[in-house]
Amino acid sequence: MNLALKTVLKSSALVAALSAPLMAQAAPIPTNAQMDVEFEIPYIKASPYARPYVAIWIEDANRKPVRTIELWVGKDEWLKDLRSWWRKVGRYDRELVDAVTSATRTVGEYRFTWDGLDDSGQRVEQGEYTFYAESVREHGGRSVIRQKLNLADKAFKIDIKPAVEIGNVVLTYKIK
Amino acid sequence: MIKNNKMKAAALACTVFAGLAVSAVANAHPRWILPSHFTVSKEGGDWLTFDVTASHGTFVFDKPAGSESAQVLMPDGRFERPNFVIRGKRRSIFDFHFSEEGTHKVAVNNEPSYWTEYKAGRRDTVKWAKASKAEREMLLPEKARDVVTKISFTRAESYITVGKPTQKALEIEGKLLELKPITHPADIVEGEEVTFQMFFNGEPQKGVTADITREGSLYRNHQEQIEVESDKDGYIRFVPEHAGRYLMRAHYSGDLKNHPLADKAGVNVHLTFEAVLQ
Numbered sequence: 001m002n003l004a005l006k007t008v009l010k011s012s013a014l015v016a017a018l019s020a021p022l023m024a025q026a027a028p029i030p031t032n033a034q035m036d037v038e039f040e041i042p043y044i045k046a047s048p049y050a051r052p053y054v055a056i057w058i059e060d061a062n063r064k065p066v067r068t069i070e071l072w073v074g075k076d077e078w079l080k081d082l083r084s085w086w087r088k089v090g091r092y093d094r095e096l097v098d099a100v101t102s103a104t105r106t107v108g109e110y111r112f113t114w115d116g117l118d119d120s121g122q123r124v125e126q127g128e129y130t131f132y133a134e135s136v137r138e139h140g141g142r143s144v145i146r147q148k149l150n151l152a153d154k155a156f157k158i159d160i161k162p163a164v165e166i167g168n169v170v171l172t173y174k175i176k
Numbered sequence: 177m178i179k180n181n182k183m184k185a186a187a188l189a190c191t192v193f194a195g196l197a198v199s200a201v202a203n204a205h206p207r208w209i210l211p212s213h214f215t216v217s218k219e220g221g222d223w224l225t226f227d228v229t230a231s232h233g234t235f236v237f238d239k240p241a242g243s244e245s246a247q248v249l250m251p252d253g254r255f256e257r258p259n260f261v262i263r264g265k266r267r268s269i270f271d272f273h274f275s276e277e278g279t280h281k282v283a284v285n286n287e288p289s290y291w292t293e294y295k296a297g298r299r300d301t302v303k304w305a306k307a308s309k310a311e312r313e314m315l316l317p318e319k320a321r322d323v324v325t326k327i328s329f330t331r332a333e334s335y336i337t338v339g340k341p342t343q344k345a346l347e348i349e350g351k352l353l354e355l356k357p358i359t360h361p362a363d364i365v366e367g368e369e370v371t372f373q374m375f376f377n378g379e380p381q382k383g384v385t386a387d388i389t390r391e392g393s394l395y396r397n398h399q400e401q402i403e404v405e406s407d408k409d410g411y412i413r414f415v416p417e418h419a420g421r422y423l424m425r426a427h428y429s430g431d432l433k434n435h436p437l438a439d440k441a442g443v444n445v446h447l448t449f450e451a452v453l454q
Contacts, residue, residue: 080217083453087363090217091339142453 028123029151032176035114037069039133040167043107050138051104052165053078055085058114058149061128065089066118071100081136084144093119109168116151126152135165145169205230206425206446207241209284209332214450215362216338221275224336226258228284229267234389234423241332243268243284249345251278251338258282278342279362281335288329288352290438294320308437327438329353334448335361350378353428353443358411364451366419373410376428376443380410386426388414390451416451423448 041052056070065088073079079097080086090097096119118124131147143163150156153175160169207230216222228246231238242263248256258270274280290308295301296317307315309325316323329352335345341362348354358371374384384406393399402414416422426445432438 075218077218077222080213080215086215086217087365087452091215091337091341091362094219094339144454 027126029116029126030153030175031123033116033151033153034174034176035116035149035151036172036174037112037114038168038170038172039070039110039112040162040169041105041107041110041135042162042165042167044137044140044165046137046140048139050140051106052135052137052140053082053104054133054135055082055089056131056133057085057089058124059088059130059132060124063130066124066129067114068096068100068119069114070102070112071097072102072104074104076101078136078138081138081142082134083136083142084132085134124151131160131171133166133169135163137165141165147171149173205232205239206423206444207284207330207332208235208423208446208448209243209246209282209334210235210421210448211282211334211336214334214336216274216336221273221338223271223273225269225271226282226334227267227269228332234393235391235421236394237267240265240268241284243270245286246270246282246284248272249281249283251276251280251342251344253344253347274336274338277339279335279337279345279360281333281345283334284332286330288327290325290327292316292323292325294323296320309435309439310437324440325438326440326442327352327432327435328442330444330446331355332446332448337362348375348378350375352377352441353381353384353426353445355424355426355445355447361449364416364449366416366451366454369413369415370451372412372424372447374406374412374426374428374445375410376430376441380406380408381428381430382406382408382410383430384410384412384426384428386412386424388416388422388424390416390418391421391423419451419453421448421450 054070054072055068057065057068059065068089079090116123129149129151131149134144136142141164143165145160145163145166147158147160151173155175156173158171162168210227212225228241228243229237229239230241240263243261246258248258250256258272261270262268292305292307292312294303294316296303296319305312305315312325341360346357348356354375356373356375358373364370374381386404388402389399404412404414406412424447429442432441
């Protein structure tokens with residue numbers, strides 16, 4: 001066997017060996033998987049009290065944002081004050097911002113669901129992700145919470161420790 | 177006792193006077209520019225305001241540096257002049273409406289100046305004249321010795337990003353000392369390493385020294401100044417430990433070969449940037 005052919009065979013064997021586990025990981029999360037989010041805006045005694053700006057998003061294992069789930073803001077002038085979210089997501093995609101923005105909310109408990117799709121509507125692949133919530137209040141403080149997630153075919157429920165500007169957050173990953 | 181104090185005072189006065197005479201040339205107050213914001217997210221753009229002054233404290237207003245020469249390098253590479261330039265006693269200000277998406281470079285750069293140092297008289301007194309190599313023959317006494325002419329130039333700069341960061345405004349022009357951000361100025365985050373590259377006349381320059389100080393030094397016991405020097409490829413690396421506004425003062429001194437107007441260069445870049453929260 002000549003050397004060139006040997007090399008070709010070797011490298012194709014290598015490619016096959018490497019791609020096999022990758023292929024296994026590349027499966028999307030189950031079609032009926034979703035994540036319910038319970039999210040609390042805590043009561044803060046402050047004068048003046050302004051409703052917080054809130055961004056909630058998911059990043060993949062490479063810290064690349066895959067989906068902005070909720071964005072509660074006032075004027076777009078203040079989008080930049082959600083420092084992390086603006087740097088990672090907002091500044092790159094004005095259309096996305098316009099599509100996901102909704103009004104700010106007051107103190108209380110909220111529930112919403114992430115359908116497991118990324119910003120372009122594709123079901124995300126199984127693997128490690130991070131849940132982010134950033135909350136910023138005018139005349140007030142800023143809190144960021146991060147929670148690692150393993151999204152696969154196993155259901156889970158996680159209570160995230162509250163921060164100053166973010167109350168109780170419970171994530172429930174369900175395979176219906 | 178009284179006599180002694182008088183002597184001390186006189187000696188001190190002399191030292192201070194000598195110090196002032198030298199500092200006017202070699203150690204002038206660093207000029208810098210301070211933007212009100214570094215980031216714009218408002219659709220349709222927003223007005224930002226800039227303070228320009230010269231001082232030894234970080235973002236402490238001291239001397240009235242003018243901002244009449246201020247210019248904004250737009251994301252597409254063209255220059256614009258700012259609106260509403262005002263000069264006060266201890267600072268000048270200007271405002272500019274940022275509406276084009278991308279990264280802008282804002283600079284207040286004066287023209288390069290030339291200073292000739294020479295020795296004259298029986299006691300070898302060191303003297304200075306504001307003259308380039310071309311002008312100095314006319315000005316210097318016949319018996320001037322150890323004549324050296326230095327070009328002096330400082331860039332006072334900052335970067336503003338509207339929406340998505342872009343690269344065009346980060347390019348250098350190839351003249352004297354310049355800083356090229358390798359870490360994009362809109363991506364400087366507390367606790368993360370920053371890389372800048374220093375150039376002299378368009379070539380990466382080793383041995384550029386820089387000090388980097390966060391605002392608020394009046395209200396802490398230690399300067400917490402970061403000191404770095406560029407490596408053989410001109411790279412400077414450092415980690416801003418805290419979010420905040422920083423002033424970086426980069427300096428380079430070196431000989432000039434075959435320059436018609438100067439023998440040496442003493443050049444600076446004073447960059448104002450923000451490190452954002454994680």
